[in-house]
Amino acid sequence: MFKVPPISADRLPALLRAMPKAELHIHIEGSLEPELIFALAERNGLTLPYASVEELRSAYAFTNLQSFLDIYYAGASVLLHEQDFYDMARAYLGRAARDNVLHAEIFFDPQTHTERGVAMETVINGLHRACRDARTELGISATLILCFLRHLSEESAFETLEQAQPLLDKIVGVGLDSSEVGHPPEKFARVFARCRELGLRLVAHAGEEGPPAYIWSALDVLKVERIDHGVQAVHDAALMQRLAQDRVALTVCPLSNQKLRVFPDLADHNLGKLLDAGLAATVNSDDPAYFGGYINDNFTQVFAATHLTARHAYQLAFNSFEASFAGNADKRVWEHKLKETFERCVEHDY
Numbered sequence: 001m002f003k004v005p006p007i008s009a010d011r012l013p014a015l016l017r018a019m020p021k022a023e024l025h026i027h028i029e030g031s032l033e034p035e036l037i038f039a040l041a042e043r044n045g046l047t048l049p050y051a052s053v054e055e056l057r058s059a060y061a062f063t064n065l066q067s068f069l070d071i072y073y074a075g076a077s078v079l080l081h082e083q084d085f086y087d088m089a090r091a092y093l094g095r096a097a098r099d100n101v102l103h104a105e106i107f108f109d110p111q112t113h114t115e116r117g118v119a120m121e122t123v124i125n126g127l128h129r130a131c132r133d134a135r136t137e138l139g140i141s142a143t144l145i146l147c148f149l150r151h152l153s154e155e156s157a158f159e160t161l162e163q164a165q166p167l168l169d170k171i172v173g174v175g176l177d178s179s180e181v182g183h184p185p186e187k188f189a190r191v192f193a194r195c196r197e198l199g200l201r202l203v204a205h206a207g208e209e210g211p212p213a214y215i216w217s218a219l220d221v222l223k224v225e226r227i228d229h230g231v232q233a234v235h236d237a238a239l240m241q242r243l244a245q246d247r248v249a250l251t252v253c254p255l256s257n258q259k260l261r262v263f264p265d266l267a268d269h270n271l272g273k274l275l276d277a278g279l280a281a282t283v284n285s286d287d288p289a290y291f292g293g294y295i296n297d298n299f300t301q302v303f304a305a306t307h308l309t310a311r312h313a314y315q316l317a318f319n320s321f322e323a324s325f326a327g328n329a330d331k332r333v334w335e336h337k338l339k340e341t342f343e344r345c346v347e348h349d350y
């Protein structure tokens with residue numbers, strides 16, 4: 001492992017912004033900024049229950065996960081046509097590239113759209129075309145992860161998988177999101193087993209608001225390769241050991257945790273504890289349009305609030321590449337660029 005040189009605290013924010021990174025936990029519907037919601041509503045002849053962008057933004061005051069999800073699903077209802085999905089994803093990828101994201105694995109919630117009569121191919125083709133164009137126009141690599149909504153039934157998840165089957169070459173894996181408590185991973189054991197047979201990579205939200213038991217079953221029943229959030233793992237020492245030993249990555253989202261009151265304050269966030277216990281934590285934005293910041297805002301704000309160091313910064317960026325579903329050749333190139341950025345920083349060269 002690269003020996004991270006000492007870097008003073010005042011130079012850390014610039015380094016965090018400049019360092020290359022992967023984003024592994026971003027819900028594309030959560031990147032829909034109020035301005036784009038209004039523009040798409042107008043383009044599609046829809047009337048929103050808010051008079052202005054400002055009025056919509058002022059409704060973003062959440063008390064827990066469910067209070068956010070209610071407004072997030074309402075915002076996504078302006079997406080009707082392939083071009084709408086394209087515009088949303090292309091806007092996110094442009095923003096991510098400015099934060100020096102080299103690779104993004106993008107979640108999408110097809111049931112939010114198919115339940116409103118939008119075809120699966122409309123959703124996937126729009127998002128996929130944006131990923132393809134971003135590669136050539138921005139040099140950013142991007143793949144798609146289809147998420148099943150856990151508040152809906154197993155039957156609905158199977159139906160969703162069937163609709164996606166002709167388009168599986170356009171996605172890298174599947175995930176599990178939405179309301180966690182009361183919807184344990186076991187509910188989707190058979191769907192995930194089928195996805196595994198189909199060669200899809202597997203991830204799941206677990207331990208965001210839900211108990212450590214949900215993380216155990218995501219690992220042992222669903223057989224996922226990464227845990228999205230996972231911050232409740234600190235309440236179970238045996239689980240911490242398992243996650244560290246198996247290098248199971250956690251895709252942590254500090255500003256989301258702050259806004260949804262998973263922690264009383266950003267200063268109380270346990271990211272440092274997870275890293276110091278040897279877990280492969282990463283930093284991500286979750287739903288940046290709703291939680292007040294993209295990936296670099298998540299890095300700079302959690303570092304400022306919890307006094308993490310350059311060594312933690314390197315580890316987080318390294319983990320993000322290592323835990324991605326990209327090939328080994330890409331990972332080595334990105335990790336080399338990461339090392340170079342740290343060396344340049346020591347030489348005061350950027």
Ligand code: ADE
Nearest residue numbers: 027177178179205286287
């Ligand atoms: N869907 C979008 N953001 C989510 C989150 N933070 N947790 C669960 N489901 C989500």
Ligand code: ZN
Nearest residue numbers: 027177228286
């Ligand atoms: Zn999430």
